[in-house]
Amino acid sequence: MSAPSLVFGWHDWLTLFVHFLMLSLMSLGGAISTTSEMQRYLVERQGWLSQAQFADSVALAQASPGPNVLFVALLGWNIGLNTGSMAAALSGVAISMIGIMLPSTVFTYQVAQWAHRNRELRAVRAFKQGMAPLVIAMLLSTAWLLASGGGKGGEHADNWPLWLLSAASCIVIWRTRLHLLWMLAAGAVLGALGLV
Amino acid sequence: MSASPLPLPPSPPASAAPAPHAEPPRPLSLTDLFVSFTLIALQGFGGVLAVIQREIVERKRWMSNEEFIEEWSVAQIMPGPNVCNLAMMIGARHFGLAGAMSALAGILAVPLVLVLCLALVYARLAAYPEVQGALRGMSAVAAGLIAATGLRMAAALGKNVLPLLVCGAIAVTGFVLLALVRVPLAAVIGLLGGLGCVLAWRGLKP
Numbered sequence: 001m002s003a004p005s006l007v008f009g010w011h012d013w014l015t016l017f018v019h020f021l022m023l024s025l026m027s028l029g030g031a032i033s034t035t036s037e038m039q040r041y042l043v044e045r046q047g048w049l050s051q052a053q054f055a056d057s058v059a060l061a062q063a064s065p066g067p068n069v070l071f072v073a074l075l076g077w078n079i080g081l082n083t084g085s086m087a088a089a090l091s092g093v094a095i096s097m098i099g100i101m102l103p104s105t106v107f108t109y110q111v112a113q114w115a116h117r118n119r120e121l122r123a124v125r126a127f128k129q130g131m132a133p134l135v136i137a138m139l140l141s142t143a144w145l146l147a148s149g150g151g152k153g154g155e156h157a158d159n160w161p162l163w164l165l166s167a168a169s170c171i172v173i174w175r176t177r178l179h180l181l182w183m184l185a186a187g188a189v190l191g192a193l194g195l196v
Numbered sequence: 197m198s199a200s201p202l203p204l205p206p207s208p209p210a211s212a213a214p215a216p217h218a219e220p221p222r223p224l225s226l227t228d229l230f231v232s233f234t235l236i237a238l239q240g241f242g243g244v245l246a247v248i249q250r251e252i253v254e255r256k257r258w259m260s261n262e263e264f265i266e267e268w269s270v271a272q273i274m275p276g277p278n279v280c281n282l283a284m285m286i287g288a289r290h291f292g293l294a295g296a297m298s299a300l301a302g303i304l305a306v307p308l309v310l311v312l313c314l315a316l317v318y319a320r321l322a323a324y325p326e327v328q329g330a331l332r333g334m335s336a337v338a339a340g341l342i343a344a345t346g347l348r349m350a351a352a353l354g355k356n357v358l359p360l361l362v363c364g365a366i367a368v369t370g371f372v373l374l375a376l377v378r379v380p381l382a383a384v385i386g387l388l389g390g391l392g393c394v395l396a397w398r399g400l401k402p
Contacts, residue, residue: 144343
């Protein structure tokens with residue numbers, strides 16, 4: 001449970017940076033798909049983060065506004081804090097975010113520009129239309145894994161009130177124009193009261 | 197987009213029909229992009245996709261639902277965070293590289309500061325079970341939100357070149373393989389995505 005305390009040299013930061021650079025190119029279908037690999041490397045192999053720090057980083061980024069990839073910033077933040085200083089925490093944020101964003105951004109930008117220039121090509125149209133059903137399957141699977149608490153085993157797998165909340169919010173958001181914030185607030189209140 | 201006529205706005209809530217050759221709405225400037233995506237990101241608790249679809253397609257009308265799912269399929273298949281890819285692509289469409297960077301900065305900058313503040317606050321509150329519970333409840337809602345977005349986007353499949361039945365079969369198989377069997381994503385993209393592309397290729401007129 002307790003956070004490890006680390007002594008970090010520049011080569012450790014470099015190792016971390018290179019690791020995120022590699023994960024960036026592997027993150028097909030979103031950064032969330034590399035979460036289990038990050039957990040294996042940062043927590044189990046290097047011991048730079050405690051399991052609790054890792055899980056809290058993911059959950060906090062989930063609860064906070066903005067793209068979920070920001071959990072990577074929190075991982076860097078916590079690694080920096082474990083070395084003992086606020087300055088290190090901020091460099092951890094910079095190193096991990098630049099690492100996770102840079103390669104994928106450059107690559108995707110080039111591909112997207114090419115695909116847009118050639119959007120009338122039969123192959124490009126076939127790709128975009130042919131992928132559409134799978135894209136929806138990927139979204140629904142992400143939702144499923146999130147609802148079951150992280151997939152493997154799933155810490156909420158048999159927490160049925162939580163499932164009910166997910167299903168109810170899905171139907172409300174799908175079928176009505178109620179603002180998303182109301183549903184999130186409702187979820188927070190139900191959770192805080194211990195009902196789910 | 198495709199040469200087929202698609203003058204219908206995706207889901208017009210009884211709006212006045214636009215003039216036949218009216219320019220579709222578009223972002224006005226780099227600042228507009230930055231501010232729009234910052235606001236979108238700030239509404240996106242538990243993931244931004246649901247908000248992006250609502251704002252870009254249904255409110256601002258920068259693209260139709262069909263265009264959106266096509267862009268989204270590129271954004272989702274490419275490496276990198278989906279919504280960041282998508283923001284970048286929308287920005288690039290209108291203002292090139294500068295637009296891509298403005299949109300990306302918009303979606304990341306302010307939320308990054310916020311999440312760090314939240315982490316500082318959370319460090320003091322983590323011990324309270326109520327806080328843990330609230331976080332759990334919000335992430336359950338976030339899961340429902342992502343599923344709802346998938347269902348909304350499924351409406352676009354009606355205009356797909358693939359027959360609805362084929363789309364449904366691919367989507368269901370994909371879900372079972374990814375969520376229940378836990379087959380690695382790359383394999384599923386290769387198999388089912390490849391199948392969809394080949395079928396779509398054959399369905400499209402050369």
